[in-house]
Amino acid sequence: MIFQTHDVIIIGAGLAGLRAAIECSKFVDVGIVSKVYPVRSHTVSATGAIHISPAPGEDPEEYMRETIKGGDYLNDQDAVEIMAQEGFTELIHLEDIGVVFHRDLDGTIIRSSPGGMTTRTATIVSSGWAQELVCTLQEQLLKRRTTFYNEFFITSILIKDGVCRGITAIDIKSGEFYGFRAKSVIIATGGWGRVYAITSNSHICTGDGTAIAFRAGAPLKDMEFVQFHPTVLYGSGILISETARVIGGRLLNSNGEQFMKKYAPRFKEIAPRDVVSQAMQREIDEGRGIEGSYIGLDLRQMRKRFRRQKIPFFKQRFDAFADLAETYALIDIDQEIIPVIPGEHFTMGGIKTDVWGETPIKGLYAAGECACISVQGANREGANALTECLIFGRRAGIRATEFARKIDFLEFPRDQAESEEQKLVNLRNAKGHYDVNAIRQELQHTMWKNVGLFRNKEGLETALKKIIELKSKFKEIDIGDDSKIFNTALIYALELKNLIDLSECIVLGALNRKEHRGAHYREDFPQRDDKNWLKHSIFNYNGENSPILSFEDVVITRFPPKAREY
Amino acid sequence: MTILVKFKIFRFDPSKDPKPRFEIFEVNAEKETTVLDGLIYIKEKLSKNLSFRRSCREGACGSCAMRINKISKLACKTHILDILNNDYILIEPLDHLPIIKDLVVDLEPFFHGISCVRPWRITNYIKDEKKPRVTNMNEFLKTMEAKSCILCAACYSDCNVIDVDRTFVGPASLVKIARFISDPWDTPDGRLREAVDLGLFKCPIDQECEIACPKGIDIRRGIVEWLRYKCAQEGIGPLPSHRRLVENVLNTGGVVPVQNTPAFDIFPEYIKEFEGVPQSEVVLFTGCIINRRQQDTCKAIIEIFQNNRVAIHFPKKQTCCGSPFMRTGQRDTMKPFVERNFNIFNEYAERGIKHVVTSCSGCNSTFRYDYPQLAKEYGIQIKFEIYDIGEYMAKMIDLNTKDLNENSLKIMYHYPCHIKAAGLLEEIYIELLSKIPGLELVDAPKSGLCCGGGGGVRSAYPKLSDDLALRRIEVAKDFGVKGLVSNCPFCIISFERVLNLMKEQDEDIGFKIYDFYRLFANAYKY
Incomplete structure (x- = not known):
């Protein structure tokens, strides 16, 4: 085992992790541990729209109200308020270090409204991809000579006497085992879209940090809330951004009807994602899907309409859609409709933290999609993901730094680290009779079929049974590669373990929550039930047994729950 | 329609294999199947110990760059059936980087090249905490293009210069430099000098990097030549030897010194050695090198045209096309060349001879791409059409093939x-x-x-x-x-x-x- 020591260890080098690192690197020594190079993080797939509230001359209250309404009142409103207040300094900071936001013809920042909202608070980065954010933040860290451990896969978080002492990880390149000693650890490992068969997420989105923190004793929150994006390409699951609908793209069923008029008379296609996705799935289920299985996204007339637009933004977006549709659906968006279906996109739940990213475990912090600060509630509004990463990434960075400066290094639990290493060696040489990939596919299809957009008791129970079966199968897997060097077969197995544990929480939460709220839709309980269910689900690890469920109140300050109509 | 395709994959695990080998796998491909889909299938079903990188599978993250049929590409953006022209699809790791295992290379040398260009904004601007700057987006067009680089290293792998000279920093780093130099909020601060030191003038503009680039960045014209132009404007470039070229032209009328009798002095102004009506008439532009050094080529061109009943006008007042200056950033010296050459061509066009043929490919690409822009700036009209001689032979005339004799080379x-x-x-x-x-x-x-x-x-x-x-x-x-x-x-x-x-x-x-x-x-x- 090789030992490394840093004041703060950050796991994950996407937007939240890098933003946290910027704060930490001002005062303490940081090490960033990531399973891919920062520029390969899943953040780069986002199209770069960020809510920065308030827009000049606009009341932040409207942004808050719509975010909370979009989240079906499960958001903790104190956290939303922070998100509404701190965005602006982020924007100034980002532009100062190299990000540029799209400007209107008069030179001011373009503000638009994403789906589900009327407030115009979303800004767009000029390259049209959030890759620009990742690159820029990483550049700042290069300038500060921050240490990056790229292509290191984290295997455990070491906790002793209720205080986080560090992590263990494996260097994917060499197969060497590492023990990282740290005063505080920030988890920023993103979502776990890969628990579903159809997802817009990258292959790497397996929720490693969340699952490992869970097993180390950190409670998870609201795991049953999984967002399905309305428009992922039929077949590949590749995302066609919400912008396609915001600028006027229509959704058509097999009769050529713009069916959203029926489900959301006022907002139509740009209603929140849960509303649109559920409507689309309903159309498909009721036999009005094109060729029985997908919905058409119609952009055929759009290019003409925007031809005279002088702002580069529209041309850029169009080219991006055209490129994706041409490459991955082999169609021409000016002539044909794009075949789309709803697919997994975002996980609202995650590691339970307060508004400073603090988990109940001392010295352990989380930010970004892997965490649940409860700003997104039961359904995330478009353009709020990057906002969350920036604002709460920064906050977690500040708090982790403060903690690290306050205490001395505690004793590193060497025995724990050594037993982790032994486990890994055993896993590398595992020659059981179950195939990792087969188990993963079985899991993904079970989740898609039974824990997707529409859920019911029977399906969820089937899924739970399956997951428990897969859990025991996992103990007898065959890795198929015992090499130490860049052993991706081993990494896929470690990821599978994380996916299984997270799936179990999702199913358990969904089975327990007997209502329809935001993205969680129980066919057997199709109404929102504020009396019994206006509360967060909390999941605690319980060894080999199923997680223990408990509940926590939602923080409501200014916006009492109302009926949700679009 | 499903086709069974063979993948021939580079395999090497340094901890086990004495030397690299290739392994063949069979994959079913439909029209939307990508090379990455194929690799994932192989990993899942045929060879669990195959290693490669992948993440977003939508061309955004740059993980899966590898050499596919000898060209570096993103596997997720390459459809199998589009590149199927052999018995198999050859898949190898990126070139110029140490191999870790199978298709995985060590990217550290590549990222080192990026980090040595000071890839962060350097600015004297004191930000206003209260409101964002007001600015015109058009000032950022170049920056936006350069920002679209996803650092996949495909260009680095296909760069010819790196192959023979590892001190060259590589195309992606030049793109990074251009990203900051074009950024109106970056204080220049010696970046151009660094670019020259890192090998800006080593690029032979062969564009293999451009073919590899999955984001379609215009590396040759938009980045390399643009940076060179900036250098010339700032007085940092071009290199002394490039300045001498301009002097040569100004003093002698051509980029190379005269060797033997120039073609201008050998051949007449109008050449028609065949009987009857020509099938067409062209204006010949030879370019300096053929005029001064390769007179045999000029003679050969004339013979080809005579055999094809094409009459040639050979204006002797033509001058250097200026390509060497455009290529080295000396755009501001171009005006006399553009004026003189285009005025000659326009005169012929007014007489009804509209086809200008060039024997030198460098002149041709300069006339085609650089001159129209420059002519617009100088207010010169274009009344003629430019052809490369080969192109003219293939497309514009009825080529005499019956008199071609055998050659068993x-x-x-x-x-x-x-x-x-x-x-x-x-x-x-x-x-x-x-x-x-x-x-x-x-x-x-x-x-x-x-x-x-x-x-x-x-x-x-x-x-x-x-x-x-x-x-x-x-x-x-x-x-x-x-x-x-x-x-x-x-x-x-x-x-x-x-x-x-x-x-x-x-x-x-x-x-x-x-x-x-x-x-x-x-x-x-x-």
């Missing part, structure tokens, strides 16, 4: 980068050559195709230029051919120079360089 066509830059396809020239009976043409590989003669590299870095030319010859020799045929005078000079150097060292490798037009004209003789 085994040869490879060298596709000049200037012809590529002029938007002309390799197939045009291959097809012309295949009209010569008996000529055995060997298909060229997809990479390693730089003669080292372009972009001002030959005058500034002769050693680099020689290394590139030699490497290109080695590539051809690997395919069992004894000669290369090219229709670019720069290529021919470059290749002949290294062959002569080797002869001087008594290392005659029995390799010959053929001029496209001389080869073709000879076929008309017997």
